Amino acid sequence: MSAAQQKKRNQEKIARMEIVAKLYKRGYSCRQIREEVMIRLHLGSYSLATVQKDIKTLLEEWRENRIEDMDDALQLELERIDETCRELWEQWEKSKTDYTKTARKQKGSPTRDNQTGETTIRTYHTERTDTEVIRLGDPAYIAEIRQQLAERRKLLGLYAPEKKDVSGNMSFASFLIESGMLDEAEQQAGE
16 A cells, blocks of 8 residues: 555544544444444445444543543642642641730710811720630631542542442343443344
8 A cells, every 4th residue: 555545544534533533422323423424424335343443442542541631630639639738737727826815995085176176086095905815726627628638538549439229120231222322223233
């Protein structure tokens, strides 16, 4: 095969894969994808086996990208949680700091200046009260720290998976058809 033929074949595959990716993401069945690709690219033939091979290739590519992207996203989320926990610990420590609360009261009476006519208040008594406030810390900070650490453990997969029981009178094949993961035509072809 010449270089020009190989280049053309690769371009056709890229175009086909773009269409397959869009349709597969929208939940089209293999047969529907096959028909749509043939119409859009004016293909004389496009086998179901090739459709399935294209989907498998896309899934592997997406999985690789998702793993790389997920590692980056996971690291970002862990950094955010760590930063939040550092700030929460700082605020927790501040919430335990004792302090002196000062309150001032003033007593006075209004007076009027005879020359300007302005009314002012003449203070005749000032009272200052100092109160020692002993703080034990705001428990809301500890609750939020615990929540952040639980989220961190979830992201790291440190909890056992949750078991979910699904019951009903539906066969596994019926479930796949109902969920759109398998269309009836594919099921009948497999029987």
